[in-house]
Amino acid sequence: MPVNVLFSARPELWPVYEPLLTKGLEQAGVDAHLATDLPADQVDYVVYAPNGGLLDFTPYTHLKAVLSLWAGVEKIAGNASLTVPLARMVDHGLTQGMTEWVVGHVLRYHLGIDRHITLQDGTWTPEAPPLAPERTVCILGLGMLGEASARALAALGFNVTGWSRSPKDIPGVTCLHGDEGLHDALASTEIAVLLLPDTPATENLLNAETLALLPKGACLINPGRGPLIDDDALLDALNAGHIGHATLDVFRVEPLPIDHPYWAHPNVTVTPHIASETRPVTAAQVIVENIRRGEAGEPYLHLVDRALGY
Template sequence: MSVNVLFSARPALWPVYEPLLNTGLADAGIKATIATDLPPDQVDYIVYAPNGGLLDFTPFTRAKAVLSLWAGVEKIASNDTLTVPLARMVDHGLTQGMTEWVVGHVLRYHLGMDQHITVQDGVWAPDPPPLATQRSVCVLGLGALGQAAAQALAALNFNVTGWSRLAKDVSGVTCLHGPDGLRVALSQAELLVLLLPETAATENTLNADTLALLPKGARILNPGRGPLIDDEALLRALSTGHVGHATLDVFRTEPLPPDHPYWAHPNVTVTPHIASETRPDTAAQVICENIQRSEAGRPLLHLVDRALGY
């Protein structure tokens, strides 16, 4: 079998992905022409990232699928010119990176590391933290990333609740769903992790009303998507002390503007969208596997439901 694959992502990534994709497809027994510039009507698959510049999929009349390099597909899912199947990126490298960020910052909060690092005043004041079994953590979003993070926290004996739009069953995690489940989940979340996709339905999931459901002093971690949080509502909740602290990795505008209130707020930690990143070596494996599956007449992995937006 022979296929033509268009690579449409940041040009700087092409030298990294070219050998990985060529080797992976050859190992799968697929003869492939992979390039950054192919006649649109000759393209079978598009390896895609929104920052590659491709906006109009209409000329790609032979394309069988668009294979995204990003986990989030909000920048492409609503594109009316895209009529072929769209697969998002789910790979173990990205998942592992996200899990490490979430677990690291949950432990930072749980163990009171900020206080130990920033306050060195010569006062001996032993105040040991509770055990993980006495700490409630809630993960909003139980997709691949949310499930992995929740299970890693459960393995450390945290009391973990997970919430999703539809019912899920995740080993070691108390799973809730729907509007009523969200209220229950938030009401007991000492530490809250946001790993929902960005859709019209999830925008401002944390707003004045839902923030008020959190226990006083709750800590928030957002490595998911910036629009999940109503920023003004969060700043108000931080100013009153209802929310004790927030660690934010993603924002509505990135890079976060230098004059944004989050930078100077004493109860906000900003990390520059580093919670996880697509790793070319593992991402290329996923792309090659999906092309192999498609060519064998098998369903693609990680297909996006365009109606839901993820």
């Protein structure tokens, strides 16, 4: 009997993923039937994205696992009808893309590139930027994406601090954790990068109190999740000159409404959720490997801790 795999995502993704998954499963030796519409009680695996419309997993009585195409699983982790293992997407293409984006924007701040672009007015001001070891960068969130970004920045010579809820050990990175660690991490950084998941514990992590811990003039980069930041508190900190600049790629409402203050603020850069994305070729490989593992009775990769939400 073939393994039945339901693809539940945006319809335009089906012709992209179907040949990749079909070929990959064949090469992995898995006899599979892939479709966008299958009897619920015959489905073994669901390849899932929140925009696919599947909300109730109760009828899927034969389901073995749900395999997310998204790295963020906040839209499904709390679904009470889902009782089987849930795996999030950890894709080396997504990780590479995020690392490149983070490094690029850190270097932009570090080198003062904006000043030379916007103030090219004939004034000759030969002020060289500091070297990387003289600049402290903090990565808030040391999961797959945060660790990769921290390692890349450390390799460039930056003084990198990382913060996470639980203890971590990354060579070349000063790793802090817990409430006290968050205080110390923020108080010592000039450039803060947010790469935390969206959970009840991380919502508004950067608020009026925690933003005040950052040194005056610090810069903020958020390619993680929009709800990590209290927007009103950030705007207040920007207007007061406490935060020097913020580059924001993710927002509570997307697309960001045209009348949102971020668009017109002189010290905010808005990017349209482009820091990184799942690459079909590499993502399909992750999905195939998890189906192979499920059929072989091996542990799934990248399982979500439903209690933590990631």
